[in-house]
Amino acid sequence: MTSIYDFTAETIDGQPAPLADYRDKVVLIVNTASKCGFTKQYAGLEELYRKYRDRGLVVLGFPCNQFGQQEPGDAEEIKSFCSLTYDVDFPMMRKVDVNGPSAHPLYAYLKAQKKGVLGTEGIKWNFTKFLVDRSGKVTGRFAPTVEPKALEGAIEALL
Known part of the structure; x- marks a missing residue:
């Protein structure tokens, strides 16, 4: 596998979501949680x-419950929370x-493509x-403490 386009995810509604659908887009992939100190970043991501x-950016949110059980809800609860609390429109x-x-x-x-601090892989x-460029190459990895707004320069450089 040589790019993100080789993978398929599943939408929050349970539909297949081939990442090849985002070919030629700049993609920001984020593991999210509804009950986290960083949850307010949903607003910045949106x-x-x-x-x-309109210039080609797609944000993809992947809820995850592996950190402090901060995403305990099912798909409907997560979808409702994102919509009602942060008016999330991104996939x-x-x-x-x-x-x-x-x-x-x-x-x-x-x-594997973008290691973390001191070469660690784990989230x-x-x-x-x-952050992924229009060819599907992972160009950046950013810590949870990095606010979405701080990514504007890196995103603009890829658009």
């Missing part, structure tokens, strides 16, 4: 999406694991962000 989607996927033997294959790929917490 702001980025609305600002840049949300089904809940996945991002670490360990049951990690979604996309996340295994992302972590450390919710709202870790991966």
Whole structure:
């Protein structure tokens, strides 16, 4: 597998979501959680999406419950929370694991492509962000503490 386009996820509504559908887009992939100290970043992610989607940015949210059980809800609860609390319009996927033997294959790929601090692969917490260019290449990995707005320069460079 040589790019994100080789993977398929599942939408929060349970439909197949081949990442090849995002070919020629700049993609920001984020593991999310509804009950996390960083949850307010949904607002910033939505702001980025609305600002840049017409120029080719897609934000993909992947709910994950591996960090402090901060995403305990089912798909309907997550979808409702995102919609009602943050008016999220960017694509949300089904809940996945991002670490360990049951990690979604996309996340295994992302972590291998862009390692974290000191060369570690594991995702450390919710709202870790991966930026992918229009050719499907992972160009950046950003810690949960990096606010979405801080990614504007990197996103604009790829648009």
